[in-house]
Amino acid sequence: MRYSYLLLILFLSILYKESFSQAPDSITLSATIYDESPIRNPDFEIGNYYNGVVEGIVQPDLGADGTPVYCCGDNSVTVNGKIVVHNQTTFNSWFHSDPGVNIPIPFNLVLTKIGPDTYAYQSSSFFPIDGQGFDNSTLYPNEPKYLNHNFHFCMKIHYSFTYHGGEYFTFTGDDDVWVFFNEVLQIDIGGIHTAATKTVYMDQLGLTVGQSYPWDFFYCERHTSQSNLNIITNLNFTCLSYDACDVCEGNNDTCCVVNECTQSVANPCLVQACGPDTDYQCRFDSVVCPNSDSKCLVSTCDPGFGCFQFPTNCNDNDPCTDDYCNDLVGCFYEQVEGCESCDDVDICQTTDPCHPLECNPRGFPQCISTPVNCTSNDPCIFSYCQNGNCIPEYICTPTPTVTPTVTPTVTPTVTPTVTPTVTPTVTPTVTPTVTPTPTVTPTVSPTLSPTMPPTHSPHPIVTPPDLASDCLVCRDLGCEKAGKACKYIENETIRKFGCNGEGCCKYTPTCY
Ligand SMILES: *[C@@H]1O[C@H](CO)[C@@H](O)[C@H](O)[C@H]1NC(C)=O
Numbered sequence: 001m002r003y004s005y006l007l008l009i010l011f012l013s014i015l016y017k018e019s020f021s022q023a024p025d026s027i028t029l030s031a032t033i034y035d036e037s038p039i040r041n042p043d044f045e046i047g048n049y050y051n052g053v054v055e056g057i058v059q060p061d062l063g064a065d066g067t068p069v070y071c072c073g074d075n076s077v078t079v080n081g082k083i084v085v086h087n088q089t090t091f092n093s094w095f096h097s098d099p100g101v102n103i104p105i106p107f108n109l110v111l112t113k114i115g116p117d118t119y120a121y122q123s124s125s126f127f128p129i130d131g132q133g134f135d136n137s138t139l140y141p142n143e144p145k146y147l148n149h150n151f152h153f154c155m156k157i158h159y160s161f162t163y164h165g166g167e168y169f170t171f172t173g174d175d176d177v178w179v180f181f182n183e184v185l186q187i188d189i190g191g192i193h194t195a196a197t198k199t200v201y202m203d204q205l206g207l208t209v210g211q212s213y214p215w216d217f218f219y220c221e222r223h224t225s226q227s228n229l230n231i232i233t234n235l236n237f238t239c240l241s242y243d244a245c246d247v248c249e250g251n252n253d254t255c256c257v258v259n260e261c262t263q264s265v266a267n268p269c270l271v272q273a274c275g276p277d278t279d280y281q282c283r284f285d286s287v288v289c290p291n292s293d294s295k296c297l298v299s300t301c302d303p304g305f306g307c308f309q310f311p312t313n314c315n316d317n318d319p320c321t322d323d324y325c326n327d328l329v330g331c332f333y334e335q336v337e338g339c340e341s342c343d344d345v346d347i348c349q350t351t352d353p354c355h356p357l358e359c360n361p362r363g364f365p366q367c368i369s370t371p372v373n374c375t376s377n378d379p380c381i382f383s384y385c386q387n388g389n390c391i392p393e394y395i396c397t398p399t400p401t402v403t404p405t406v407t408p409t410v411t412p413t414v415t416p417t418v419t420p421t422v423t424p425t426v427t428p429t430v431t432p433t434v435t436p437t438p439t440v441t442p443t444v445s446p447t448l449s450p451t452m453p454p455t456h457s458p459h460p461i462v463t464p465p466d467l468a469s470d471c472l473v474c475r476d477l478g479c480e481k482a483g484k485a486c487k488y489i490e491n492e493t494i495r496k497f498g499c500n501g502e503g504c505c506k507y508t509p510t511c512y
Pocket residue numbers: 042074086087088089090
C-alpha cells in the first residue's frame with residue numbers, strides 16, 4: 001500500500017519534471033492593439049494632465065463583454081481639477097473597435113524563458129505599432145506625429161491559466177494597466193504615470209488547484225514620452241479558443257480594417273466592409289439607398305453617381321384595371337366596370353418593354369400603352385427607360401467622374417402596331433379617366449410627362465393650362481434670381497383623387 005503510494009508520487013514527480021523540461025523557450029500571447037489618436041480621442045495626449053497612478057478608473061469586476069467597465073458613466077475622472085479620463089464614451093474606444101476613432105491591429109507579445117518556469121517580457125521602449133495604423137503617413141497624412149513613435153494605443157490580451165499553486169504575475173510599466181484574474185481586478189495602476197509596479201500572488205486569490213481561470217490584461221500608452229512594459233510570471237497560459245485571425249479569445253476585430261483594404265473603388269454604390277461572412281476579409285457591400293418616403297418611388301443606386309429614385313412601375317398588364325399609385329399604400333388597381341378581357345396575344349404584343357402594350361377593353365384604340373415612367377425626383381438626374389429598366393443620366397454640372405455613356409434611345413417601333421386596321425373616323429369612346437398615354441407617342445422621350453419640361457433644358461417654362469388662375473406660378477418665385485430654373489410639379493393627390501373644395505392647385509412651381 002505505502003509502497004504503491006510512493007511509486008505513484010515518484011511517477012507524478014517525474015511527469016511534473018518532464019513537463020517543465022519540455023517547457024518552451026518562449027510563450028506567445030496574441031494581443032489586440034487599438035491604435036488611438038489624440039485628434040480622435042481626447043483621452044490621449046491630454047494637455048494639462050495629472051501625472052500619477054489613479055486607482056478606481058475601472059470597476060473591480062470585469063464587464064460582461066470581457067473589457068473593463070468605466071467607473072463613472074458620463075462623468076470625468078479628475079484629480080486636482082485635472083482630467084484623467086473624459087467619460088465612458090471616450091473610454092469605450094480604448095478597448096473596443098471604433099471605426100474612424102481607433103484601428104485594431106493584431107500583435108504577438110512574446111515572453112521569453114528566463115528560468116525553469118519563468119517567462120518575461122521586458123521593454124523600456126514599447127512601441128509595437130510604429131508606422132502602422134494612424135502612423136502610416138500614406139494612409140493618414142494629416143495625423144500629428146510624436147517623437148518618431150506611435151505613442152498612442154491600447155492593448156488587450158485574453159488568456160486562461162491553470163492554477164497549480166505558487167504562481168505569480170508581476171507588472172511594471174506605464175501608462176494605465178488593469179489586470180483581471182478570474183474576472184476580478186488585481187492590478188489597478190490606471191492613469192498617466194511613470195513606470196509603476198505590482199505583483200499578484202495566485203495563492204492569495206482563493207483559487208482551486210488544477211482549475212483553469214480567465215486572465216485579462218489591459219494596457220494603454222496615452223502620453224509621450226515613455227513607454228515601459230515589463231512582465232515576469234510563471235503563469236501557465238492557455239488559450240481556450242482563437243478567433244478567425246488567431247487572436248486568443250478575440251472578437252475578429254483585427255482581421256480586416258475598413259478603409260485600409262488595399263483595393264479601393266470609385267463607385268458610390270459600394271462601401272468597404274468586413275465581417276463574418278467573408279472570414280473578416282475586405283469586401284465591398286452594396287450601398288443601401290435610403291428608402292423613399294413615398295411608396296410610389298423606388299430607390300436605386302447607379303455607379304455613375306449614387307442613389308436616386310424613380311417612379312414605381314405599377315403596370316399590372318391587366319387591361320381590365322386602371323393602375324394607380326398612392327404615396328402611402330403604393331400601387332393600387334381599380335377594376336374597369338364591365339370590362340371584358342380582350343387579351344389577344346397576336347394583336348397587342350409588347351415588343352418594347354419600355355412601352356408595354358395591353359389591349360384596350362374599351363375598343364379603340366385597339367392597343368394601349370403605358371410607357372414605363374422613369375422620371376427621377378432628382379432634378380439633376382434625367383432617367384430614361386431602356387429594355388424596361390430606368391437608366392439614369394446626370395445632367396447637372398460638374399459632371400461626376402463616371403457618366404453613363406448610353407444615350408436615350410427612344411424607340412418609335414411601338415407606334416406601328418396600332419392603327420392600320422382601325423378606321424380613323426371612329427371617335428374614341430374612351431372615358432377621360434383612362435387616358436393612359438396613347439401608343440402614338442411623340443418622338444420625344446416619353447418618360448417625361450408633358451407638364452414637366454425636360455430638366456435643365458432651355459425650353460421656356462409653360463404654365464400648365466389647367467392651373468387655376470389664383471395659383472402660384474413660376475414667375476412668382478423668381479428662381480432665376482437664385483441662379484435656378486423653375487418647373488411645375490403635379491400634385492399627386494389631386495391628380496388621383498381630384499379636387500375637393502377651393503384653392504385647388506394641380507401644380508406647384510418649384511425652383512431647382
Ligand atoms: C464625453 O467627453 C467628450 C470629450 O470631452 C465630449 O465631447 C462628449 O460630449 C462627452 N460625452 C458625454 C456623454 O458626456
